[in-house]
Amino acid sequence: MEYVLTMTFLTSGGLKSTLSINGVKPNLSKDLINSLMDIIVAKNVFLTKSGELVKKESAQVTERKITKFEVA
Template sequence: MEYSLAMTFVTTSGDKASLTITGVKNDISQAEVSSLMDTIIAKDIFLTKGGTLISKYGAQLTQRQTTKFNVQ
């Protein structure tokens, strides 16, 4: 199974901006997610239409399972 982490931030204009990372470990903790989001904000390397990322809004871990069929 594949896991992805979707993080939502508030920008300087008050809008929300999301960033998704795939290939995340399935047992990532809330503390690790919070720390990652703090680091992303502190490094200030992303610029969106609404400006820079200034605060955390939310995050969610999504699990995706793919089933392949042999139809030959």
């Protein structure tokens, strides 16, 4: 199984912007995700077409099951 953390922020332009991180641990806590999102907003290292990330909107962890097949 692969887990993906998807975080959605509001930008200074009033739009939503999403960041995804592949390969996260499946047991991430709400507190840890909130802390990460707070750091991302506070450090202000991402700039989108609609401005800086200014507020947390939502977050989710998605589980993906990948099945690979050999083809000839």
